[in-house]
Amino acid sequence: MKDRIARHMIESALADGRLRPGGVVVEASSGNTAMGMAMVAVEHGLRCVMVVRRQTSREKLDCLRAMGVELVLVDGELPPEHPESYNRKARELAASIPGAFFPDQHNNRANNEAHYLTTGPEIWRQMDGRIDFFVCGIGTGGTISGVARYLKEQNPGVRVVAVDVAGSVFTDYFRTGTPGVPRRYLLEGLGDEELIACPEFERIDEMLQVTDSEAFLAARDLARSEGILAGGSSGAALWGVRQVAARLDRPARIVTLFSDSGTRYLSSIYNDDWMRKHGFLPEAEAGAPISSRP
Ligand SMILES: Cc1ncc(COP(=O)(O)O)c(C=O)c1O
The missing domain is CATH 3.40.50.1100 (Rossmann fold)
Structure with missing residues (x-):
């Protein structure tokens, strides 16, 4: 189901230049959006860096690794305002990685x-x-x-x-x-x-x-x-x-x-x-x- 939002957000960013060919997709996900992003990233030759809670099911983490996703595991118990938290880390990474695009699935109404x-x-x-x-x-x-x-x-x-x-x-x-x-x-x-x-x-x-x-x-x-x-x-x-x-x-x-x-x-x-x-x-x-x- 999350492949739908991944396709929509990534392809519209590629179309309007927010994401360039060979660029990097950075997102925070409970695992399923990350899987959708991984599929679309592979299709378009993009790097995929996903912030996922360490507590996420082992099967999801294994699937993401199998798809070539670069996982950034964060402690799911940190409060949302903490800079290393699930809610903050992806935004910070996206700002520091050249060519990064942060779809921001929690706040982007696409x-x-x-x-x-x-x-x-x-x-x-x-x-x-x-x-x-x-x-x-x-x-x-x-x-x-x-x-x-x-x-x-x-x-x-x-x-x-x-x-x-x-x-x-x-x-x-x-x-x-x-x-x-x-x-x-x-x-x-x-x-x-x-x-x-x-x-x-x-x-x-x-x-x-x-x-x-x-x-x-x-x-x-x-x-x-x-x-x-x-x-x-x-x-x-x-x-x-x-x-x-x-x-x-x-x-x-x-x-x-x-x-x-x-x-x-x-x-x-x-x-x-x-x-x-x-x-x-x-x-x-x-x-x-x-x-x-x-
Ligand atoms: C397994 C699962 N169910 C339900 C949802 C909720 O869907 P939505 O994010 O569109 O509210 C998600 C979102 O990540 C999910 O991963």
């Missing part, structure tokens, strides 16, 4: 535009225009904002529900106008430690907040009940869909997006030891495989 031009129309066509709810995780906010704009232009009655993660500042901001106090969370791809410019909060009708545990258990349930092996943010989206469905008093069409594959989280949310270590699964009784427990 991100939203990519989804307005592609994901929104695709959903509308696939659903033959019959949509009651669009439920979507919010990370940079590009997906939900771009898709919401397109869907509401077609039918202002489509209700847009964002799924944020507990620990992110977005939900408090949406509900009260004041950003919440950030707390550590493990879900990759959703939420932020500070307010950013891409989320168009005015296009969102409601915001739900999922915990790490609810998102991870929903992702595991999705694999076992639907045969869809997807990531933690997809579990969050499914959890959001279930919240909306549970309070319906008549049938409705609810659309959601599963953003990435569970193969990127085999060592974390699909690993029982990791889940137990973080308290998301009960301790196994000696000798009893966790899968046999209720």
Whole structure:
């Protein structure tokens, strides 16, 4: 999904000269935008320097290395205002590397535009225009904002529900106008430690907040009940869909997006030891495989 924003931002920068042939793309990413950027960078013969949190899943880091990405690992626990933090480091690197282009996916609304031009129309066509709810995780906010704009232009009655993660500042901001106090969370791809410019909060009708545990258990349930092996943010989206469905008093069409594959989280949310270590699964009784427990 993030290849769409990577293509849109990189190719428009190449077209208007902000990025030159042989130049360098520098970005901060939870891993999936970095993967999209890597694909587009290879295609155009560009260098790709990505700032990624050290805590990012091992599978994502391995995939990025395999694609030739130069990784700059930062401590995900640093506060956003710290110069070495995830939120600051890419900007600083871009300023110091000659020929660098910083797409700035968190603040550049070309991100939203990519989804307005592609994901929104695709959903509308696939659903033959019959949509009651669009439920979507919010990370940079590009997906939900771009898709919401397109869907509401077609039918202002489509209700847009964002799924944020507990620990992110977005939900408090949406509900009260004041950003919440950030707390550590493990879900990759959703939420932020500070307010950013891409989320168009005015296009969102409601915001739900999922915990790490609810998102991870929903992702595991999705694999076992639907045969869809997807990531933690997809579990969050499914959890959001279930919240909306549970309070319906008549049938409705609810659309959601599963953003990435569970193969990127085999060592974390699909690993029982990791889940137990973080308290998301009960301790196994000696000798009893966790899968046999209720
Ligand atoms: C796995 C995953 N899901 C969801 C999102 C959120 O999408 P957006 O950034 O468009 O809000 C991201 C963003 O990086 C992601 O990596």
